[in-house]
Ligand SMILES: Nc1ncnc2c1ncn2[C@@H]1O[C@H](COP(=O)(O)OP(=O)(O)OP(=O)(O)O)[C@@H](O)[C@H]1O
């Protein structure tokens with residue numbers, strides 16, 4: 443599904459350059475559940491941003507199915523991003539002035555889905571994450587676990603083939619984190635590919651494969667043939 447080769451990314455901070463990724467090779471097959479682990483600053487979020495085309499690498503190649511992403515225009519890249527990826531972040535990133543239902547309707551509106559169908563789909567996504575009783579709650583009336591479930595429903599709106607989750611359970615107590623994991627597991631069983639960053643050793647073993655980063659390189663990868 444995805445092949446990264448020699449992906450590098452540096453951040454220029456005036457006089458200093460920080461090499462966040464130093465030549466990452468990674469192939470992701472459809473249907474995998476990959477956990478990404480590694481110390482703080484090892485490049486996990488940077489890698490996730492590049493995978494999700496939220497950021498572009500300085501060097502290397504990124505192939506997604508038949509597309510060579512390095513050759514595409516920004517417009518084509520955003521189309522691919524919207525078509526393929528769903529994002530879930532540690533801090534939920536919901537719009538506070540909109541309720542759960544409206545938060546999930548946003549991407550559907552951008553996708554040009556009309557009123558009644560949009561409402562129907564937003565409702566069914568919230569039902570899917572167990573929030574049928576919280577449709578009209580605003581984020582500040584929802585628990586952290588509930589907010590994260592709204593964020594997952596929103597990430598699913600465009601029917602993504604790949605979910606990119608950056609420490610989705612990082613702000614949650616472990617029982618609520620477990621609920622999020624079960625939702626991601628269920629999506630993965632339904633065929634959605636999942637890449638999840640986590641600091642939690644127990645959760646890190648829950649995927650089908652664990653990639654460990656250190657100082658911007660892949661230190662180990664349980665999916666790579668020895
Ligand atoms: N926008 C930025 N500008 C400058 N440096 C950055 C930027 N984003 C990340 N970095 C640096 O790049 C390196 C990798 O950062 P990254 O956020 O990918 O780490 P991480 O593995 O996700 O860490 P954490 O576990 O703390 O979230 C770090 O040294 C970080 O300071």
Ligand SMILES: [Mg+2]
Nearest residue numbers: 486487488608
């Ligand atoms: Mg990070």
